[in-house]
Amino acid sequence: MTPAAAAARRILLIEDNPGDAALIVELLGFDDRSFVLVHVERLSAGLARLREAHFDAVILDLRLPDATGLDTVRAIRAETEDTPMVVLTGLADEALALACLEAGAQDYLEKDHLPRTDLRRSLGYALARSHEAAQRRRADALQRHLATIVESSPDGIVSINAQGDVTSWNRGAERIFGFAATEVVGRPFGELLSPPTDAPAHAEELALVERTLAGEDGVTVELSRVRRDGVPVVISVVTCRITDERGQTTGLAAICRDVTEARGRDAELRRRNHELEQREQQMRALTIRLNQVREEERTRLSRAVHDELGQLLTGLKMDLRWITRRLPDDAPPWANAIAQRVGEAEGLTDKLLRAIQRIAIELRPSALDALGLASAVRDEARRFEERSGIPTDVEVSGAEVPPAEVATVLFRVLQELLTNVARHAQASLVTVDLALGPDAFRLQVQDDGVGIPADAEGRPGSLGLLGIREQVSVYAGSVEFRGVPGTGTTVTVRVPQGS
Ligand SMILES: Nc1ncnc2c1ncn2[C@@H]1O[C@H](COP(=O)(O)OP(=O)(O)OP(=O)(O)O)[C@@H](O)[C@H]1O
Numbered sequence: 001m002t003p004a005a006a007a008a009r010r011i012l013l014i015e016d017n018p019g020d021a022a023l024i025v026e027l028l029g030f031d032d033r034s035f036v037l038v039h040v041e042r043l044s045a046g047l048a049r050l051r052e053a054h055f056d057a058v059i060l061d062l063r064l065p066d067a068t069g070l071d072t073v074r075a076i077r078a079e080t081e082d083t084p085m086v087v088l089t090g091l092a093d094e095a096l097a098l099a100c101l102e103a104g105a106q107d108y109l110e111k112d113h114l115p116r117t118d119l120r121r122s123l124g125y126a127l128a129r130s131h132e133a134a135q136r137r138r139a140d141a142l143q144r145h146l147a148t149i150v151e152s153s154p155d156g157i158v159s160i161n162a163q164g165d166v167t168s169w170n171r172g173a174e175r176i177f178g179f180a181a182t183e184v185v186g187r188p189f190g191e192l193l194s195p196p197t198d199a200p201a202h203a204e205e206l207a208l209v210e211r212t213l214a215g216e217d218g219v220t221v222e223l224s225r226v227r228r229d230g231v232p233v234v235i236s237v238v239t240c241r242i243t244d245e246r247g248q249t250t251g252l253a254a255i256c257r258d259v260t261e262a263r264g265r266d267a268e269l270r271r272r273n274h275e276l277e278q279r280e281q282q283m284r285a286l287t288i289r290l291n292q293v294r295e296e297e298r299t300r301l302s303r304a305v306h307d308e309l310g311q312l313l314t315g316l317k318m319d320l321r322w323i324t325r326r327l328p329d330d331a332p333p334w335a336n337a338i339a340q341r342v343g344e345a346e347g348l349t350d351k352l353l354r355a356i357q358r359i360a361i362e363l364r365p366s367a368l369d370a371l372g373l374a375s376a377v378r379d380e381a382r383r384f385e386e387r388s389g390i391p392t393d394v395e396v397s398g399a400e401v402p403p404a405e406v407a408t409v410l411f412r413v414l415q416e417l418l419t420n421v422a423r424h425a426q427a428s429l430v431t432v433d434l435a436l437g438p439d440a441f442r443l444q445v446q447d448d449g450v451g452i453p454a455d456a457e458g459r460p461g462s463l464g465l466l467g468i469r470e471q472v473s474v475y476a477g478s479v480e481f482r483g484v485p486g487t488g489t490t491v492t493v494r495v496p497q498g499s
């Protein structure tokens, strides 16, 4: 498209009189290519052309073979809402001309005066007026569209002027606040809802309005108020400034949302979380207490077994020894049989003493209380080595002393892990690493066996690892187990200092 063609106005001339048509062509002056004229002689042909292509203006004769008068104007308007229209009327048709303007024509020209008319100027005015009208219609449509959005919004949308008075109030605001628009327009926004107590009455609303008018956008507050019907509500309000074309603040818009239910849910959730936390704390305290009771019981049993049974058996052994010593060297054969039986009884008593010592240690190793965790760990590893036949190395680093309960937990964890190695690992070497650092106590048991499966924890009937996790969590500790098939298993338990 050439620049001239781009700028050219397309005019549709609907005129059956060849003389008038020729005159119009002449008046429009086609030499400068600013107009492109399409000429038809009937209304039906004109309407067809309008349907086919865009025209910037229509020049319309009111006396056509297939239509006359106002109907022609209406027919064109029905076809095109925006295209400016200049009608050609007879001298005596002034009333008709005015009716045509009302029906949507932009101008009229009297045919008899055509030679003296500045047709181009009239057309220019018509185009300008039509352009303005189209703009106004678009602006009106946009405003209607925006008004529909505002009206249908479930949020309250309120506009407020620079004095803090309400200037508009949508249906959402009516629902949230309980006031109709007619009741509040013109009243101060800050005084619509009562605060739950009289004390800082409306201070928040006033501050909200003031801050926004002072230039702050997006001011957000949550207001706890009592609605007109006495129902307490929590309303979240966000504001934005309204400015004029020079950017001056003329008022503000407040978008209000009823968040009563959501806040109620939040409060309920907080209450339940609090309850859960409390229960967790109670469970933790209970676990600690149960451990204490169990360990105290074991210690008591261990001592009873070791001391009381041990002493009785030692007494028994001494008696047996006494009998053996009293038997003469040249005793008769029956006495030799007694000596043999007494010797066997003495051997049994030794076995019993060793069993009692083992049971006493298993119940509660005295090293744990007397010599501390590191010694107890070394002893336990040695006993495990003897029992299982699997060489077991122990490394201890650091010299921090864990609290008694933590030491007991770590010791019991070691027992469970070593039992697991014996039962499941098929290992040929075990390493126990105890680090008593200033930040944390760490126990690591490593074997070179089949490797623990990733989903081992919590399998039906398997409670060992779960128990370890539970025990350690009481002291804010952590458990990590890693298995590599065919290479081995590493379990690391860490309890922070000061837990
Ligand atoms: N060192 C290990 N090497 C290989 N597999 C292991 C090792 N330790 C544990 N497992 C696997 O992890 C599973 C879970 O261990 P866990 O201690 O929780 O239960 P358990 O030993 O089977 O039963 P219990 O409740 O008596 O302890 C075991 O059944 C075993 O399959």
Ligand SMILES: [Mg+2]
Residues within 6 Å of the ligand: 416, 419, 420, 463, 464, 465
């Ligand atoms: Mg186990």
